[in-house]
Amino acid sequence: MTNYREEPYQDMAEMISKDDLASLFEIKLLKVGEGTCKMSMKVKKGMLNAYGAVHGAVIYALTDCAFAVACNSYGVKGVALGVSVQYRRPAGLGEELFAEAVEESRGRTTALYRIRVRNAEGKLVAVVDGLAFLSHPQGK
Numbered sequence: 001m002t003n004y005r006e007e008p009y010q011d012m013a014e015m016i017s018k019d020d021l022a023s024l025f026e027i028k029l030l031k032v033g034e035g036t037c038k039m040s041m042k043v044k045k046g047m048l049n050a051y052g053a054v055h056g057a058v059i060y061a062l063t064d065c066a067f068a069v070a071c072n073s074y075g076v077k078g079v080a081l082g083v084s085v086q087y088r089r090p091a092g093l094g095e096e097l098f099a100e101a102v103e104e105s106r107g108r109t110t111a112l113y114r115i116r117v118r119n120a121e122g123k124l125v126a127v128v129d130g131l132a133f134l135s136h137p138q139g140k
Helices: 012-017 020-024 056-072
Strands: 028-033 036-042 077-087 096-106 110-119 124-135
Touching: 012 020, 012 028, 012 056, 020 056, 028 056, 036 056, 056 077, 056 096, 056 110, 056 124, 096 124
Parallel strands: none
Antiparallel strands: 028 036, 036 096, 077 124, 096 110, 110 124
């Protein structure tokens, strides 16, 4: 049986440093604020699909990390309920990708985020909408 952490993180750099996939893909935290986050990742060998473009799952991993940081940035544990991904253009080996998450709306128990992925030229690579469940400690 796995024991999952229930306590929310207060430090987003600490949270992302404990994320194994973020470490594996060398995803970097560039900026964080309440409800916002910017991260980057360089496309490396092993991240490409059969057509030679970055795999959609890799782009999703980058957006999921940005989503996680943005929705946890208030010090309340947030977890994904669902996401919708739209891929707009391919990215290739050696390209730097930037994911920026922005909170669109926040209630007591859920919050909606839009995450945009752009390449170094500022061209849109993907757009993700993510809905998070906010887990408040008992009695708060």
